[in-house]
Amino acid sequence: MPETIRAVRGMNDILPDESGLWDFFDDTIRSWLSAYGYRSIRTPIVEQTDLFVRSIGEVTDIVEKEMYSFVDQLNGERLTLRPEGTASCVRAVIEHNLLYAGPQRLYYSGPMFRHERPQKGRYRQFHQVGVEALGFTGPDIDAELIVMCARLWRLLGIEDVRLEISTLGSSESRAVYRTRLINYLEQFYDALDEDARRRLKTNPLRILDSKNPALREILQNAPHLFDDLDEESHAHFAALQQLLHDQGIEFEINHRLVRGLDYYNRTVFEWVTDKLGAQGTICAGGRYDGLIAQIGGKPAPACGFAMGIERILSLISQIDEVKENIAPDVYVVHQGSVASRFAWKVAEFLRDNGLKVILHSGGGKFKSQMKKADASGARFAAVIGDDEATAEQVSIKSLRTTAEQVRINFTEMAVFLKTFNEDGR
Incomplete structure (x- = not known):
């Protein structure tokens, strides 16, 4: 390999x-x-x-x-x-x-x-x-x-x-301060770390940002740029x-x-x-x-x-509202040849109405599809069998509340989903 x-x-x-x-x-x-x-x-x-x-x-x-x-x-x-x-x-x-x-x-x-x-x-x-x-x-x-x-x-x-x-x-006031800072730090040259010594002549102001605890103690009494503004x-x-x-x-x-x-x-x-x-x-x-x-x-x-x-x-990353905004609104579950064709129509209709939709792919029984619908984070599953498809209806199941599953005409779905309350009404 x-x-x-x-x-x-x-x-x-x-x-x-x-x-x-x-x-x-x-x-x-x-x-x-x-x-x-x-x-x-x-x-x-x-x-x-x-x-x-x-x-x-x-x-x-x-x-x-x-x-x-x-x-x-x-x-x-x-x-x-x-x-x-x-x-x-x-x-x-x-x-x-x-x-x-x-x-x-x-x-x-x-x-x-x-x-x-x-x-x-x-x-x-x-x-x-x-x-x-x-x-x-x-x-x-x-x-x-x-x-x-x-x-x-x-x-x-x-x-x-x-x-x-x-x-x-x-730049002029910084040049004056730079000279004063170098003169101050040179008194502690032996205590400066390698990085500070390197910067002393090239970029001494960067020494002020040092994370070295020993050096920060020295900097406590260093001159302030404010004095040269x-x-x-x-x-x-x-x-x-x-x-x-x-x-x-x-x-x-x-x-x-x-x-x-x-x-x-x-x-x-x-x-x-x-x-x-x-x-x-x-x-x-x-x-x-x-x-x-x-x-x-x-x-x-x-x-x-x-x-x-x-x-x-x-x-x-831990804000729940962000995760909810990322999740799809609807996961479309379907089984049967008539249902599978109708599911495409349902999914596109919902997208036309501004909803985020995952259309299940790959077949499988309703139970396994519902597991995937729940794992997707979607708020709803749109369940379609051949009976629903023949009647041009969809069963809506709330995946995040205990509301009962309802069956409605597919053209009413978008309004129903957008106005659905957490108590199921």
């Missing part, structure tokens, strides 16, 4: 029992974003490697250790499977001159790729929804993005999620806080909050939960006013966020 071929480590199949939840999430996302005027953009999974080197930063973990990059053997191009979506979205906006028509509210959804150690909530192929608002300068768009997220958690029934916000200021960044952050207060959005200011990507400035935020262990961030974003020019476009402000779909789905 040939050796069984398995999926690549860290790249997972989404099986039928799970895909219904993904469909529910996708439908919710489309409705949620359209309510705020955001439009879909779809970009390639593969991009020029230089796009991510220039946007994310050459000395970030993603570029140094995590990107799936290769050389196209046909033309020698250096290509990379996208590790995140913002750079691709911005590249498309520049290439097609979308900002010529004015500011853009855009979103995308799809797989991203990073070569990390697979663990719960962190995979090598993972999926994100990204939302980007390009061409907007004020803190009102930062606030809108955060308020949008709060609405999504309500729509999905997700609780116990907290918002952390901060500001990275301007320019006046405009202070005003921007104060206005953001006021807007969030006005909308009843609770938040914590986290002075250690930084982003792993180089292109962020001013507002940064994360939505965090304690229900997922170490991988507790389910959504993160902020402002990246310099990225469009960095990639080669005309300078323009921008702000956005990305959320990990796998992490969010793990928080809603």
Whole structure:
């Protein structure tokens, strides 16, 4: 026997029992974003490697250790499977001159790729929804993005999620702070771990996000970026806080909050939960006013966020209402040659009336078919024998209540099923 071929480590199949939840999430996302005027953009999974080197930063973990990059053997191009979506979205906006028509509210959804150690909530192929608002300068768009997220958690029934916000200021104020932070950390050089020593000269702000308990103790007394903020960044952050207060959005200011990507400035935020262990961030974003020019476009402000779909789905997978929405409404059971032909007509009629229907295939006795109907999660079984078919009637059995089975004309089925109450009336 040939050796069984398995999926690549860290790249997972989404099986039928799970895909219904993904469909529910996708439908919710489309409705949620359209309510705020955001439009879909779809970009390639593969991009020029230089796009991510220039946007994310050459000395970030993603570029140094995590990107799936290769050389196209046909033309020698250096290509990379996208590790995140913002750079691709911005590249498309520049290439097609979308900002010529004015500011853009855009979103995308799809797989991203990073070569990390697979663990719960962190995979090598993972999926994100990204939302980007390009061409907007004020803190009102930062606030809108955060308020949008709060609405999504309500729509999905997700609780116990907290918002952390901060500001990275301007590139000039960050440069001043960077020098002060390096000077402080160099006093503890011997106590720094290997990762922190490597970042000390290249990306010292990332040290603030260290999970090393010993290092976090050192960071307790590290200088705050707030002390070096320019006046405009202070005003921007104060206005953001006021807007969030006005909308009843609770938040914590986290002075250690930084982003792993180089292109962020001013507002940064994360939505965090304690229900997922170490991988507790389910959504993160902020402002990246310099990225469009960095990639080669005309300078323009921008702000956005990305959320990990796998992490969010793990928080809603136990919600009963979601499972009910995924299940079919009716499972059509039939036995006999006349019944089998009539069953097709019944199933299509119900679908024409907006109901989700499984038509039993493969024959079998009524008892075995009813077992499959119950296992499908359907609310009703439509039972058809030759007698029912000859009379153009259907027996309706509720699979989730104790209501008695009733026999009705098939043209009355849709109204009956849609108005059926839990007490059987």
